[in-house]
Amino acid sequence: MSQPHVLLVTLPARGHVNPSLCFARRLIRTTNARVTFVTCISANHDDLKLRANLSFLTFSDGFDDGVISNIDDVQNRLLNLKRNGDKFLSDFIEANRNGDSPVTFLIYTLLLTWAPKVAGRFHIPSALLWIQPALVFDVYYNHFIGNNSGFEFPNLPSLAICDLPSYLTPSNPSKVAYAAFQEQMEYLIEETNPKILVNTLDSLEPEALTTFQNIEMVAVGPLLPSEIFSGSTKQSVKDQNSYTLTLWLDSKTESSVIYVSFGTMVELSKKQLSELAIALIEWRRPFLWVITDKPNRETKTEGEDEIEVEKIAGFRDELEEVGMIVSWCSQIEVLRHRSVGCFVTHCGWNSTLESLVLGVPVVAFPMWSDQPTNAKLLEESWRTGVRVKENSEGLVDRGEIRRCLEAVMEEKSVELRQNAEKWKRLTIEAGEEGGSSDKNVEAFVKTLF
Numbered sequence: 001m002s003q004p005h006v007l008l009v010t011l012p013a014r015g016h017v018n019p020s021l022c023f024a025r026r027l028i029r030t031t032n033a034r035v036t037f038v039t040c041i042s043a044n045h046d047d048l049k050l051r052a053n054l055s056f057l058t059f060s061d062g063f064d065d066g067v068i069s070n071i072d073d074v075q076n077r078l079l080n081l082k083r084n085g086d087k088f089l090s091d092f093i094e095a096n097r098n099g100d101s102p103v104t105f106l107i108y109t110l111l112l113t114w115a116p117k118v119a120g121r122f123h124i125p126s127a128l129l130w131i132q133p134a135l136v137f138d139v140y141y142n143h144f145i146g147n148n149s150g151f152e153f154p155n156l157p158s159l160a161i162c163d164l165p166s167y168l169t170p171s172n173p174s175k176v177a178y179a180a181f182q183e184q185m186e187y188l189i190e191e192t193n194p195k196i197l198v199n200t201l202d203s204l205e206p207e208a209l210t211t212f213q214n215i216e217m218v219a220v221g222p223l224l225p226s227e228i229f230s231g232s233t234k235q236s237v238k239d240q241n242s243y244t245l246t247l248w249l250d251s252k253t254e255s256s257v258i259y260v261s262f263g264t265m266v267e268l269s270k271k272q273l274s275e276l277a278i279a280l281i282e283w284r285r286p287f288l289w290v291i292t293d294k295p296n297r298e299t300k301t302e303g304e305d306e307i308e309v310e311k312i313a314g315f316r317d318e319l320e321e322v323g324m325i326v327s328w329c330s331q332i333e334v335l336r337h338r339s340v341g342c343f344v345t346h347c348g349w350n351s352t353l354e355s356l357v358l359g360v361p362v363v364a365f366p367m368w369s370d371q372p373t374n375a376k377l378l379e380e381s382w383r384t385g386v387r388v389k390e391n392s393e394g395l396v397d398r399g400e401i402r403r404c405l406e407a408v409m410e411e412k413s414v415e416l417r418q419n420a421e422k423w424k425r426l427t428i429e430a431g432e433e434g435g436s437s438d439k440n441v442e443a444f445v446k447t448l449f
Contacts, residue, residue, distance in 0.1 A: 004033040010109040012043035019223035030442045042066035059088040127195035134208035144185035155207040163376040166368040201430035222353040229432040255341030258287040262346040270311040277315040279401035287323035347374040359424030361416035
């Protein structure tokens, strides 16, 4: 049998690219397939090429600098992705059709419904790589098949409005995103026996993976860098900033540091940042807070043009008396450090998986997209964290933040850490070489070729 040639197509956002790269490596390791990784020019950074033995192809979506300024940009980018991506994939498949390595399978990440349609025109099978938890897929699918009984699933937690992906709530911040997910699900509803590769593991979501009998869902996660499973505790020092951070963490006692990071896409309001800053100052526990200039300005509100580091300028001196503020750090190395006892997180799925693999309890501070559902799972299903509650103004005030920090670091610390250690063991067993996810990928590919 000739070597399989898989096209893997993803959106250029880091939250899509990173797990897709990890899946590509897993695919190569378990099946020896040739993988061609396709995304947009804005994601074509040199470091990507160093992270896997892959062929890389890029095309333009009209936003090669990656900057999205408003909702119209989002709409235009999705349209360009569909138009330019369709032509690009078609041309590549056609060019390789009669060569030594024709494309034999296509894998695409969420919101790229045009990609499997290209594959279908060339009679090439395809599968969706779902980079969010299986429960979130179930919620979207259930909604768009017109199930009027709500969001109740057998053996799964019941979901209130505040637990749903934000695009399905009455206050949905993006009609464009809703339409994109609708198109995604309607395509799968019409497809015969669709195949979904899910960035989760069998032991983490056994019921959610088998909710719909007409869909083949395969757990292929956690899709994280291989070094996270190695047990390594030290990273080579790359620059003075990382050296200084390591010395600072080394100086703290075990499980005493609060790590605060909201990823690269979430942008907090000035009021919310102030409440968080005051809570950290008043509690007087050491913290490490990552504050970056967020590139995505889609959700900013009027009067919120300042970058986040400027919004806390009035608290900067007091904050640095207690903790450390950095613009970037290696999240995996920080979470792995013995001094870190709590992770205040937006509950993006990649960060959620990292907290589980590294056994760190969380204060769940979800904002949008799948994050509310992820927070629900962390607090009620896996019991590794405590979720913040907004007040009537939609703000998480300083008292609520303190309540959650005290619960995770003091009142519930023993229970949460025990649960975190349990999931650490199970996620590492699934994700390491030869683990259950490797075996799932291998078994899945054997059904295709």
